[in-house]
Amino acid sequence: MNLKQLRYFLAVAEEGQMTAAAKRLHVAQPPLSYQIKQLELELGVPLFKRLPQGVVVTSAGKLLVGYAQQLTQLSATAENKIRALAHGITGTLNLGTVSSSAGVMPNQALLKWLHAHGDVQLELTEGNTYELLDDLHKRLLDVAIMRTPFNRQHLICRFFPAERMVAVLPQRFHQFENRRQLRLSDLDGLPLIKYRRFNELFHVAFLEQPFDPQFVMTCDDARTAMHWADHQIGVALVPRSLAATYDSGQVLIRSIADRRFETQLVLATTPESYATPLVAGFMDQFPQAQPVD
Structure with a gap:
């Protein structure tokens, strides 16, 4: 074969x-x-x-x-990287992204870098954090934008600012119009829509509450949670940057006061990929790396 x-x-x-x-x-x-x-x-x-x-x-x-x-893609990637190595920062950058990264990427740093390197092409792959993490280690991706928590061993990471999770409420919940943030107790009895990525976070947080949360839907894409909240199905619990990006104006967006409801986007690559000029040049546009052995 x-x-x-x-x-x-x-x-x-x-x-x-x-x-x-x-x-x-x-x-x-x-x-x-x-x-x-x-x-x-x-x-x-x-x-x-x-x-x-x-x-x-x-x-x-x-x-x-x-x-x-997988085999043909890996072969093409290897060929591309080896040829590009002789020419410095050029070629195709295989970039993985989670759906909830839309609020922070693309940004000005990325646009400036792409403008300065006109020979670079982006090959985008969308998936959840665990899928992208697996593709990183298989060398199918050069860089991935993922969301914490995940195992950062043997990765070089750049961290975006931490952000609060928010409740995206259909406007019928007018009792929260004058509130800037909600406590977990305010979610008692509300139909909740959760992004599967945060199953464990929600489970731990609600264990300490005197009520059982009413989850009416679980989905694999934060944008889907926003879409269903926009159609009055329930209250979506998603990262703030994503809620701001996809705000239709038909919902109320309120911070969740519990500090455990924080999350962070991470730009990650492997040490092997970082050794190439293309990936190193891309990663260096972002804050200082924090490699984890």
Whole structure:
């Protein structure tokens, strides 16, 4: 099994036809079919079910798709980084971002750096903190913007200012119009929408309260929590920067007084990636690194 076969395999899997895949790859169909057949013989399983109108990926083929995508992406990244090393700060920067980073990135430091390095391209990947952390360690990402808490061992980190969590309230909760912040006790009886990222934080904080919180929804994206609060479904508990970014004007945004309801965005990379001029130049636009061994 080689990278050429994997690239051919992915093209066929994505196109659903040998003819279309051959056209996309700029190769004749017989060599393409031969490489796919050799890959199936080597693995000992059929990867496609042949049909009159095209091909369908088998269960074994579906399993291979994920691995093939990772291997081909890693190969392309390695090639890009090695070539870019000889030219200094140039090439493609693979940047991972969590949805709740929209309030702080992009910022002026990033825009200034990109303007000064016109040969740099950004390849963005969105995901949750744990997905991005895994991709960092697999070298599929150069840098990632993640949200605490997470394991920072063997990473070089730049920390954005800590921020409070807020309650995003539908306007029907007019009793809070003249309040600047809410206590946890004020959330008693309210329909709450939580961002799954903070499950543990909420669990610990509410253990000390004399009531059980009423969670009506849990979601994987803070923007989704905001969207549902905007549609009057419940009270979203999200970071302040994200609430300010996506404020529709149809909700009340109030700080939560409990200091445990704080969070922080972190720009992180691995020591191996930081050794390249591209990543080091990018990271150096932000506050002093705090590597953790």
